[in-house]
Amino acid sequence: MTVDILDPGPDHTFPHLPRTPDGYLDTARVPIGTRHQRTASGHVYLVDVTPTVRDRDGRVVPITHIVPAPEQ
Numbered sequence: 001m002t003v004d005i006l007d008p009g010p011d012h013t014f015p016h017l018p019r020t021p022d023g024y025l026d027t028a029r030v031p032i033g034t035r036h037q038r039t040a041s042g043h044v045y046l047v048d049v050t051p052t053v054r055d056r057d058g059r060v061v062p063i064t065h066i067v068p069a070p071e072q
Contacts (some may be wrong), residue, residue: 005030006063012056017067024070025063032062032069 009015018026025032032050039045051063 006051006053008053012066014063014066017063019067020070022070023054023067027066027069030063032064 005012005016005017005018008018008063018029030051034046034048037047041070052060053063054067055061055066
């Protein structure tokens with residue numbers, strides 16, 4: 001059985017989300033922020049690749065609101 005890293009778990013702590021030893025989000029394994037994406041027609045768009053999840057209240061929030069990212 002595979003484990004989904006964005007599964008909130010029974011207590012909404014996202015236990016399978018990759019973290020650094022300090023407890024921050026492991027951004028090497030879960031990319032966050034904006035990236036440039038080129039379409040097949042050659043247009044370039046700015047895309048936010050930060051995953052979104054539902055918090056305890058059911059609101060859709062970036063994963064960095066649940067598990068903070070290290071300071072860049």
